[in-house]
Structure formats: C-alpha cells, structure tokens
Amino acid sequence: MRALADFTTTPGSDGGVTLAFSGPLVVSGLGVLDGRLRRLDEKVTKVDLGGIDCIDTVGAWTAWRVARDNNAEIVNATEGTQRLIDAVSHVEGTAPIRPDRDALLERVPEAVGTLVTGWGHGILAMIGFLGAMLVSTGTVIRHPRRFRFKAVIHQFELVGVSSLGIIGLMSFLIGIVIAQQGAVQLRQFGAEIYTINLTGRLALRELGVLMTAIMVAGRSGSAFAAQIGTMKLTEEVDAMRTIGVSPVEALVLPRVIAVVFMMPLLGFYSGVLAIIGGAVLSTLTLGIPFFTFLSRIQEVVPLHDLFVGLTKAPVFGLIIGLAGCYQGMQVKGNAEEVGLRTTAAVVQAIFMVIVLDAFFAVFFTKVGWA
Structure with missing residues (x-):
C-alpha cells in the first residue's frame, strides 16, 4: 500500500519552524494533510521539499500556498518540482468568485428591459411558428394524401374523449358553486328565481368555455410540449427532417x-x-324542480350566449395548441429543458386565454351581444 504524504516541523534559529514534507505530495493523499496544514499554529519560515517522493500540480500548489501564507522560503526542491511550483504560482486567480452587483437603479431597468425584449422575441417567434403552420396547412390542402387522418383521430381521442370525465366533474361542481353562491346573494332581495338566469348565462357564455380551456391547457397543452420536446431531445425530429417528413405536418x-x-x-x-x-x-x-330549472333555462338564456361561447372556443383551442407545440419545438440541450418548456407552454396558454377572454367580453358587449 502506497504511503500518504505527511509533514514534520522542527524549530529554526529564526524563531519560526521548518516544515518538511515527506512521501508523495499528490492529490490522492492530500485530503487529511490539507486540513492539518490549515490548523497549523506555528510560524513557518521554511518549506522543505527534500523528502517528497513525487509531486503533482495540486501538491505543488499546496506547498506554494503554505509558503505564500507564511512568507516562507521553499528549500531543497528539485529542478522539476521548482518548475512546477513556478508554474502554479503564476496562475492564481485574483478575480472575486462573484462579481459585484450593479446599483439598484441600473439593475432594475436592465432586468425589465431584458424581460420585455424576451417577450418581443417570443411573440415574433410565435408568429413565425404560426406562419410555418399555415404554410404546412396550404401544402396539405394542395396534396390531400399528406394529411395524417389517423394521427388527427388519435389526438381527438386524447384531447377530447379522454378528458370528458375530468371536465364533466369540474363543470358539474362549478355549476353547483355558481348556483349556491348566486342563491345566497339573491336571497337578500327575494330574487332566488334568478339563480337560473345567473347559472345558465355564466355557464354557456363564460365559465364553461374558459374553465375548459384552462383544463385543456394544463392537460393537453402540457402533453404536446412534453411529447414534442422529448422527440427533439432524442433527435427524432431531426431524423424526420432527414427522411423528408415535415415535423410541422406530422406533429403540429x-x-x-x-x-x-x-x-x-x-x-x-x-x-x-x-x-x-x-x-x-x-x-x-331552493325547491325548484329539476326539469323546471332546465325548461326555464331555454327561456332566460339568449341563443347568442351559446354562440359567444362557441365562437371563443376554437380560438382558445388554437392558442393552446400553438403554445404547446411551439414550446415543445424549442426544447434543446438537456432533459431539464423539457420541464421548463412544458411549464412555459401551460402558463403562456392560460395567460393568453384569459387575455383573449377579456377582449371577447368587451367586443361582444360593443356589438350588442351583452
């Protein structure tokens, strides 16, 4: 078994001690030795390297550090050892481990500017992605055989049929919440019967489509980003381009x-x-019979409320699909990127859905469909 590096100290005539290393002064044997050196209390005036068997750059740096910290002299070093010590002594980094932070008045505008610029680049990239999708759509229309009918049917099942349970349960409970909270407030005015109006109009015009879009964004939008992102990471998308298959036509x-x-x-x-x-x-x-409630819905809910909800739905779907597929296609580098892009797809889709819903609310009010 190879001996480990060690050192001894002997008093000198100048009031300090001479520190003499022995054994192999290499990285594999310096773990315990380094701790002992840092706990040394005596004033070292000389560092004797005559007893070492071999030395590497870590050992040379250790010996030079001890000499530097104590302003000591290195003695009995061979020509090769001295050359190694001279080399490591000139590569010491003097820069701070962490750079100084800029002043607050400089740092905040810079961070805001970077964020706004990133949003701008993201919007332009999203528009470009939409353009690429429209070009692929035109290509598929001109060449119908390139349309992947089975893939679309499969996505119908994943996006629609598989989500019926969770969306149905969520919507049923939301209807209960709307009716219960509305009845509590309307009871103060003796107008509990208008709970039917409140529930019907909110469900068909706003909350039904909006909550569905949020659920689809979290469920399907994230799946789009994760699936395509993983394919990008495993270079399947590049392989598709190599064999002449358009990833936009096949995946997006x-x-x-x-x-x-x-x-x-x-x-x-x-x-x-x-x-x-x-x-x-x-x-x-409330004592309102079930079928009376449903028949009353037909009388108090205007038909254009249903049209408003159905008009917003495909636009929300386009936003969700674009966000999920775009973020998936941006994955590169490592597996962590898949998680980050999946999160970005969900956040981006939900944010845009809510913004567009507010826009539609104002627009339909202005055109008289309030």
Whole structure:
C-alpha cells in the first residue's frame, strides 16, 4: 500500500519552524494533510521539499500556498518540482468568485428591459411558428394524401374523449358553486328565481368555455410540449427532417387541428354539465324542480350566449395548441429543458386565454351581444 504524504516541523534559529514534507505530495493523499496544514499554529519560515517522493500540480500548489501564507522560503526542491511550483504560482486567480452587483437603479431597468425584449422575441417567434403552420396547412390542402387522418383521430381521442370525465366533474361542481353562491346573494332581495338566469348565462357564455380551456391547457397543452420536446431531445425530429417528413405536418398540425375542433364540443359539454349541477343544487336547496330549472333555462338564456361561447372556443383551442407545440419545438440541450418548456407552454396558454377572454367580453358587449 502506497504511503500518504505527511509533514514534520522542527524549530529554526529564526524563531519560526521548518516544515518538511515527506512521501508523495499528490492529490490522492492530500485530503487529511490539507486540513492539518490549515490548523497549523506555528510560524513557518521554511518549506522543505527534500523528502517528497513525487509531486503533482495540486501538491505543488499546496506547498506554494503554505509558503505564500507564511512568507516562507521553499528549500531543497528539485529542478522539476521548482518548475512546477513556478508554474502554479503564476496562475492564481485574483478575480472575486462573484462579481459585484450593479446599483439598484441600473439593475432594475436592465432586468425589465431584458424581460420585455424576451417577450418581443417570443411573440415574433410565435408568429413565425404560426406562419410555418399555415404554410404546412396550404401544402396539405394542395396534396390531400399528406394529411395524417389517423394521427388527427388519435389526438381527438386524447384531447377530447379522454378528458370528458375530468371536465364533466369540474363543470358539474362549478355549476353547483355558481348556483349556491348566486342563491345566497339573491336571497337578500327575494330574487332566488334568478339563480337560473345567473347559472345558465355564466355557464354557456363564460365559465364553461374558459374553465375548459384552462383544463385543456394544463392537460393537453402540457402533453404536446412534453411529447414534442422529448422527440427533439432524442433527435427524432431531426431524423424526420432527414427522411423528408415535415415535423410541422406530422406533429403540429394533427394536435392543433384536434384541439381546435374539440374545444367547441368540450365547451358546450362543460356548459351543459354546469347547468345540470346548478339544477341539482336548486332542486335540493331552493325547491325548484329539476326539469323546471332546465325548461326555464331555454327561456332566460339568449341563443347568442351559446354562440359567444362557441365562437371563443376554437380560438382558445388554437392558442393552446400553438403554445404547446411551439414550446415543445424549442426544447434543446438537456432533459431539464423539457420541464421548463412544458411549464412555459401551460402558463403562456392560460395567460393568453384569459387575455383573449377579456377582449371577447368587451367586443361582444360593443356589438350588442351583452
């Protein structure tokens, strides 16, 4: 077994001690020795390297550090050892480990500017991605055989059919909440019967489609980003380009088409389940018969409320599909990027859906569909 490096100290005539190293002064044997050197209390005036068997750059740096910290002299070093010590002594970094932070008045505007610039670049890149998708759509229209019908049907199942349970339960419970909270407030004015109006209009016009879009963004939008991102990471997308298959036609179009066409159906389904939830609560707590509630919905909810909801749904679906596929196509580097891009896809989609919903609310009010 190879001996480890060691040192001894002997008093000198100058009031200090001579520190003499022995054994191999290499990285594999310096772990314990370094701690002992840092706890040394005596004033070292000489560092004797005559007893070492061999030395590497870490050992040379250790000996030079001891000499530097104590302003000591290195003695009995061979020509090779001295050359190594001279080399490591000239490469010491003097820069701070962390750079000094800029002043607050400089740092905040810089951070805001970087954020705004990033948003601008992201918007331009998203518009470019939309353009690439429209070009691929035109290509598929000119060459119908390139349309991946089975892939679209598969995405219909994943986006729509598989989400019926969770969306239905969510909408049913939202209908119950709307009816219960509305009845509590309207009871103060003796107008509990208007709970039907409140539940029906909110479910079909706003909350049904909006909550469905948020659920689809979290469920399908994240899946789009993760699936395509993983394919980018494993170079499957590059392989598709190599064999002449357009990734936009094969991966993006089926997903976007599926979410655009399924969103109106899911939004209508969500509104209906919310109304049923409100009817159930009204039957149990307000004394309004279930079928009376449903027949009253036909009288008090204007048909254009349904049109408003169905008009917003495909636009929300387009935003969700674009955000998920775009973020997936931006994945590069490592697996952590997949998680970051998936999170970005969900946040981006939900944010844009809420912004567009506010825009639609103002727009339809201005055109008289309040």
